[in-house]
Amino acid sequence: MSFNDVLEWIGSSAIGTAFAQSIWLFPAAETVHVITITLVVGTVMVADLRLLNWTDRDHKLDVILRDTLPWTWGAYALAVVSGLLMFSSGPAKYVGNIYFIVKMILMVAAGINMVVFHRFTQSRAKSHEGTARAGRDAAYLAGGISIALWIGVVLAGRWIGFTAGT
Amino acid sequence: MIQDLAYWLFQTPLSDWLARTPSIVPLVQSIHILAIAVVMASMLFINLRMLGWAGPRGGINADLRRFVPAIWGALVVLLATGLIMVAAEPVRELMNLLFRIKIVLVTIAAISYYIVQHKSKLDSGYWESHRKIAVLFAIGSFILWIVIATLGRWIAFAGSLV
Numbered sequence: 143m144s145f146n147d148v149l150e151w152i153g154s155s156a157i158g159t160a161f162a163q164s165i166w167l168f169p170a171a172e173t174v175h176v177i178t179i180t181l182v183v184g185t186v187m188v189a190d191l192r193l194l195n196w197t198d199r200d201h202k203l204d205v206i207l208r209d210t211l212p213w214t215w216g217a218y219a220l221a222v223v224s225g226l227l228m229f230s231s232g233p234a235k236y237v238g239n240i241y242f243i244v245k246m247i248l249m250v251a252a253g254i255n256m257v258v259f260h261r262f263t264q265s266r267a268k269s270h271e272g273t274a275r276a277g278r279d280a281a282y283l284a285g286g287i288s289i290a291l292w293i294g295v296v297l298a299g300r301w302i303g304f305t306a307g308t
Numbered sequence: 309m310i311q312d313l314a315y316w317l318f319q320t321p322l323s324d325w326l327a328r329t330p331s332i333v334p335l336v337q338s339i340h341i342l343a344i345a346v347v348m349a350s351m352l353f354i355n356l357r358m359l360g361w362a363g364p365r366g367g368i369n370a371d372l373r374r375f376v377p378a379i380w381g382a383l384v385v386l387l388a389t390g391l392i393m394v395a396a397e398p399v400r401e402l403m404n405l406l407f408r409i410k411i412v413l414v415t416i417a418a419i420s421y422y423i424v425q426h427k428s429k430l431d432s433g434y435w436e437s438h439r440k441i442a443v444l445f446a447i448g449s450f451i452l453w454i455v456i457a458t459l460g461r462w463i464a465f466a467g468s469l470v
Contacts, residue, residue: 166465173461177348177454180341184349198374209362213352293342300338 149233161231168231175224179299181217183292185210193285195278203264203281232306239306245298252291259284310402311470317398326396333396340389344457346382350375351453358435358446368435368442369428376421383418399470406467410459417452420445 143151152158161167191197192206229236236242263280317323326332356362357371394401401407424445427434435442 169462169465173458176341176344176461177457180345180348180457181352182345183342184345184347185352187345188349188353209353210349296341296345297335297338300334300341304334 149237152230153233155230157227158230158233161227168228171224171227175221175228178217178221178224179296182214182221183296185214185217186288186292189214190285190289193281193288195282235306236302239302241298241301241305245295245302248291248294248298252288252295255284255287255291314398314402317395317402320395323395323398326392333393336389336392336396340386340393343382343385343389344460346378347386348453348457350378350382351449355446355450358442358449360439360443369432372425372428372435376425379421383414386414400468401463403470404463404467405469406459407463410456410463413452413456413459417449417456420449420452 153162161171188197189207189210192201192203198206259280263277263284353362354371354375357368362371424435431437
């Protein structure tokens with residue numbers, strides 16, 4: 143089964159056909175997508191601004207991450223589901239859209255940034271409040287990269303709507 | 309009257325320029341969405357605290373100080389970008405029922421944060437000692453913002469009055 147076969151299969155599935163034909167299913171999924179994306183980006187920003195040491199300096203990084211991450215992931219899961227439903231309405235249209243490709247790459251990069259941070263940097267960044275300069279700089283970097291990538295995701299996402307049609 | 313305003317705006321050089329500059333509308337919309345992200349996260353964390361679902365760290369006032377200023381800042385950005393979007397497509401926005409309902413609801417939301425701040429300024433223990441009002445505010449505010457965001461998206465699909 144080739145990649146194109148998979149796209150073909152998604153587009154001609156019951157869900158894909160329903161989302162392509164219904165006048166309200168796509169906007170409904172898009173509404174969920176926009177709301178959950180704003181929750182993802184907003185909650186990520188709270189963590190990123192703490193990483194950058196711009197806000198919440200009186201709270202430990204671990205505490206902020208514990209408060210925000212469950213909401214980020216919960217909203218992210220809904221954004222992925224609603225995004226897949228929108229995608230099913232015309233897989234070929236999206237795969238051929240440069241902004242869609244850019245958005246996917248930016249999201250993968252944001253994911254890698256997160257994994258790298260949790261695996262390698264977080265233990266060092268805990269001493270953010272302390273003196274370890276390397277850990278602090280790595281936290282600044284992770285926060286800055288994350289904010290930039292998520293702003294890029296929103297921009298690319300908005301451009302998909304203008305270039306791939308609805 | 310609103311209709312006259314919409315058609316007058318449509319004929320201004322600014323509206324014409326915005327409509328003819330291809331990237332300006334999606335760019336302004338993206339900034340609008342990023343400001344909505346700030347509001348959404350802020351209202352979420354304020355509401356969780358009001359519901360008592362988040363721990364006691366610093367209490368409700370501490371979280372109001374953390375997040376309400378962010379909401380005010382975001383509302384200014386939303387108003388500025390919203391005005392540009394209206395100028396770019398005045399008839400589509402002003403002559404839309406969902407747009408008009410949205411503006412009324414945003415105004416109510418803004419007033420609610422003024423009241424919330426005012427209450428805690430007058431009595432710093434207000435929200436801790438009025439649990440029922442705090443819970444009602446949290447539930448109402450959450451529903452209000454979800455409805456506002458939903459209306460915002462549906463302006464493009466429904467509600468046209470012309």
